[in-house]
Amino acid sequence: MLTQAPFQNYWYGTPWDEMFYPGGEPRAHYEPLMRVLENLPAEEIRQKKQAADLSFLHQGITFTVYGKSEGTERIFPHDLIPRILTAAEWSKIELGLTQRITALNEFLRDLYHEQRILNDGVVPRELIASCPHFRREMRGVAVPRGAYVAVAGTDLVRLPTGEFAVLEDNLRVPSGVSYMLTSRQVMKRVFPSLLRECQVRPIDHYGAALSSTLRSLAPEGRPDPVIVLLTPGVFNSAYFEHAYLARQMGIELVEGRDLLVHDNIVYMRTTSGLRRIDVIYRRIDDDFIDSLVFRSDTILGVPGLFNAYRAGNVTLANAVGTGVADDKAVYAYVPAIIKYYLDQDAILPNVETYLLSDERERSYVLENLDKLVVKAVGESGGYGMLVGPHSTKADQEEFRRRILANPRNYIAQPTLALSCAPCLVEGESIEPRHVDLRPYILFGEKVTIVPGGLTRVALRRGSLVVNSSQGGGSKDTWVLQN
Amino acid sequence: MLSRVADNLFWMSRYLERAEHIARIVLVHHNLELEQPEEANAGRWKRVFQSLALDPPIEDSTNSVLSQICFGVESRFSITTSIESARNNARQVREQISSEMWEQLNRLYHAVRHADHEDHNGEIEEFLIAVKEGAHLFHGLTDSTMSHGEGWQFIQLGQSLERAINTAAQLEIHYREFYREASLDSEWGPDAAGYLEWIGLLRCATAFEAFCKVHSATIDPLNVVEFLLLDAQFPHSIRFVVDTLQTALEAIGRLSPGRRVHKVQRIAGRLQAELSFTQIEEVMERGIADTMQHIRESCHEIHNCVHEAFVSYPVESALEV
Numbered sequence: 001m002l003t004q005a006p007f008q009n010y011w012y013g014t015p016w017d018e019m020f021y022p023g024g025e026p027r028a029h030y031e032p033l034m035r036v037l038e039n040l041p042a043e044e045i046r047q048k049k050q051a052a053d054l055s056f057l058h059q060g061i062t063f064t065v066y067g068k069s070e071g072t073e074r075i076f077p078h079d080l081i082p083r084i085l086t087a088a089e090w091s092k093i094e095l096g097l098t099q100r101i102t103a104l105n106e107f108l109r110d111l112y113h114e115q116r117i118l119n120d121g122v123v124p125r126e127l128i129a130s131c132p133h134f135r136r137e138m139r140g141v142a143v144p145r146g147a148y149v150a151v152a153g154t155d156l157v158r159l160p161t162g163e164f165a166v167l168e169d170n171l172r173v174p175s176g177v178s179y180m181l182t183s184r185q186v187m188k189r190v191f192p193s194l195l196r197e198c199q200v201r202p203i204d205h206y207g208a209a210l211s212s213t214l215r216s217l218a219p220e221g222r223p224d225p226v227i228v229l230l231t232p233g234v235f236n237s238a239y240f241e242h243a244y245l246a247r248q249m250g251i252e253l254v255e256g257r258d259l260l261v262h263d264n265i266v267y268m269r270t271t272s273g274l275r276r277i278d279v280i281y282r283r284i285d286d287d288f289i290d291s292l293v294f295r296s297d298t299i300l301g302v303p304g305l306f307n308a309y310r311a312g313n314v315t316l317a318n319a320v321g322t323g324v325a326d327d328k329a330v331y332a333y334v335p336a337i338i339k340y341y342l343d344q345d346a347i348l349p350n351v352e353t354y355l356l357s358d359e360r361e362r363s364y365v366l367e368n369l370d371k372l373v374v375k376a377v378g379e380s381g382g383y384g385m386l387v388g389p390h391s392t393k394a395d396q397e398e399f400r401r402r403i404l405a406n407p408r409n410y411i412a413q414p415t416l417a418l419s420c421a422p423c424l425v426e427g428e429s430i431e432p433r434h435v436d437l438r439p440y441i442l443f444g445e446k447v448t449i450v451p452g453g454l455t456r457v458a459l460r461r462g463s464l465v466v467n468s469s470q471g472g473g474s475k476d477t478w479v480l481q482n
Numbered sequence: 483m484l485s486r487v488a489d490n491l492f493w494m495s496r497y498l499e500r501a502e503h504i505a506r507i508v509l510v511h512h513n514l515e516l517e518q519p520e521e522a523n524a525g526r527w528k529r530v531f532q533s534l535a536l537d538p539p540i541e542d543s544t545n546s547v548l549s550q551i552c553f554g555v556e557s558r559f560s561i562t563t564s565i566e567s568a569r570n571n572a573r574q575v576r577e578q579i580s581s582e583m584w585e586q587l588n589r590l591y592h593a594v595r596h597a598d599h600e601d602h603n604g605e606i607e608e609f610l611i612a613v614k615e616g617a618h619l620f621h622g623l624t625d626s627t628m629s630h631g632e633g634w635q636f637i638q639l640g641q642s643l644e645r646a647i648n649t650a651a652q653l654e655i656h657y658r659e660f661y662r663e664a665s666l667d668s669e670w671g672p673d674a675a676g677y678l679e680w681i682g683l684l685r686c687a688t689a690f691e692a693f694c695k696v697h698s699a700t701i702d703p704l705n706v707v708e709f710l711l712l713d714a715q716f717p718h719s720i721r722f723v724v725d726t727l728q729t730a731l732e733a734i735g736r737l738s739p740g741r742r743v744h745k746v747q748r749i750a751g752r753l754q755a756e757l758s759f760t761q762i763e764e765v766m767e768r769g770i771a772d773t774m775q776h777i778r779e780s781c782h783e784i785h786n787c788v789h790e791a792f793v794s795y796p797v798e799s800a801l802e803v
Contacts, residue, residue: 234573243577258486262797269485271792272738274800
């Protein structure tokens with residue numbers, strides 16, 4: 001049965017295959033999918049794939065690739081075969097992420113107030129002091145409900161043992177949730193009966209959950225808060241997502257020039273006059289939100305916004321200065337941070353991480369550049385990264401030079417054997433490709449995680465890089481009812 | 483609605499109307515130039531440029547004039563730059579207009595950008611017709627695929643303001659050049675050069691057929707002026723356009739009330755009343771040039787007041803409300 005059509009080029013026994021046991025038998029929760037795929041003629045698969053791609057194109061679900069000439073809007077490559085998680089797998093992920101976001105918010109509150117964790121020597125003070133995303137301006141600023149990070153997107157990978165581990169936290173302005181939502185819409189059209197048969201938990205309430213999270217963070221005394229989404233504008237790579245989420249929540253999509261601050265109150269300029277704003281879901285980095293306080297060479301933000309924020313008249317989500325907690329070097333301390341604040345062991349483990357500011361670890365890393373993954377601590381989106389086994393000698397020399405010039409700026413991790421999931425390659429044959437998982441966590445009055453997330457795929461054979469800017473794609477993530 | 487959004491919709495609409503207007507009159511004058519004797523063509527393009535409030539053409543040759551007015555990138559208002567500006571405004575409010583509208587404007591933009599700039603013989607007419615049709619299609623889509631709410635009203639406002647200003651300028655210049663008292667006599671035969679120019683003026687406003695239904699094909703210049711200025715039913719007559727403008731302003735005033743609206747409604751209302759209750763004899767007595775100037779000034783005033791009332795109002799005045 002396994003040599004039948006679409007799977008004839010598949011190879012089994014990758015370190016962890018999401019769908020198959022090493023011998024090639026499908027895991028129980030993938031059986032309905034297996035039945036459907038086996039009975040689907042190649043022609044029909046191709047048609048479904050085309051229909052899905054067309055649907056993405058027509059909806060304008062595209063992203064912009066930086067560093068290329070104008071007009072490089074592309075559709076996000078989408079793989080038709082869903083990635084399926086059992087209820088048990090998901091409930092552990094959910095517990096682990098809830099624990100993690102709770103501890104990280106405690107950590108941020110502490111860093112910007114008493115700094116107990118530094119005084120107790122659990123996290124080295126130099127590490128925080130040298131982090132460019134630590135905002136001294138935030139010292140002593142009260143944040144509603146202590147929700148520094150209201151929206152997080154945490155990247156998980158599955159290790160060869162089948163266990164999930166956290167690869168990195170995205171605590172500033174995580175993106176991609178619109179792909180999760182639109183991908184499900186497309187799947188409903190492509191595999192309607194399969195979705196029903198598998199009893200997949202819905203994710204459509206993300207917009208409502210985000211909206212009530214933001215509402216719960218409104219400044220005190222504003223029972224009916226006005227919420228807006230602040231975008232850098234049409235030229236931003238995630239503009240589609242900004243517009244999409246604003247529409248889902250029924251809130252105004254604003255740019256910096258639509259807002260003004262008067263007497264520490266933020267207003268938006270409407271045709272019927274100024275309207276006071278209470279909560280800003282901002283999709284602009286810290287550096288750009290207020291040219292009076294942060295970078296002055298920008299017109300994306302709103303002059304005076306930070307003062308209004310400090311005065312407690314408006315809520316920013318996420319808060320300013322959350323980047324210090326997703327610094328890749330601080331990441332190594334997250335299990336200790338969880339232990340410190342919650343007195344619990346981390347439910348989701350970290351990936352082993354070498355800090356290059358440590359002399360012993362540095363010399364080990366420099367000797368093994370060809371085996372490790374080196375990442376710049378402040379970068380995201382797969383930029384500024386060396387994947388040892390896939391790099392040339394010249395790349396390695398370049399990184400050796402950069403590491404020695406600024407060791408604090410880099411960390412290294414073993415090259416992970418990410419788990420693999422079956423993907424449709426060139427519209428016909430199904431082959432294993434590496435995947436990760438980015439669930440989205442909302443932290444307000446309570447913690448909400450819609451069941452699922454963005455499963456990102458390294459579409460190139462053997463590649464381990466899943467970022468969309470680096471040739472990655474996505475697939476729908478199904479969390480089963482039971 | 484956000485002031486920026488209203489402003490973008492307003493300008494998108496003004497620029498597109500301008501592009502269509504230029505295409506229409508260039509098409510007509512390009513045709514006239516072929517038919518008319520050489521002496522009748524003297525100063526033609528200069529007048530066209532003047533009616534569009536542009537500096538006189540750099541060179542007099544038809545080809546150079548056409549490429550300047552159709553494709554000129556330096557020119558503030560060539561067809562290409564106008565469409566580009568319309569699209570830039572639309573791009574910033576993509577989520578506020580229907581995707582059909584965006585796609586149509588985008589298509590038009592790419593079509594004019596890739597038009598052949600050199601071959602003026604066969605292609606130019608096709609180019610101008612494509613611009614006209616592209617704009618018409620856009621307006622049709624605007625009417626049938628977008629909610630007729632505040633944003634739609636700002637689109638109407640931009641279009642009618644631009645149209646009123648353009649028509650008034652054109653009428654003024656044409657009148658100065660071609661109107662003769664004597665012309666009221668029968669010496670205006672169908673062969674006279676001036677006769678064709680008056681038909682041309684009607685055609686510039688796509689008004690020839692509508693005019694003939696009212697006055698038959700006898701072209702009396704006074705009737706032409708009256709038709710383009712005071713007709714209550716033709717969509718390019720200034721009176722009709724000002725009615726539309728006033729309707730849009732009233733709707734906006736209902737949706738976004740506030741005392742800042744009153745000033746602009748007063749100016750527009752006065753202009754509307756003048757056009758509704760004036761007779762052509764009174765206009766002639768006052769003088770066409772004077773009347774047209776008054777209309778254009780009122781339009782500019784309306785434009786400024788709209789901007790002040792809805793977009794760039796001072797923060798202090800808005801806080802008092």
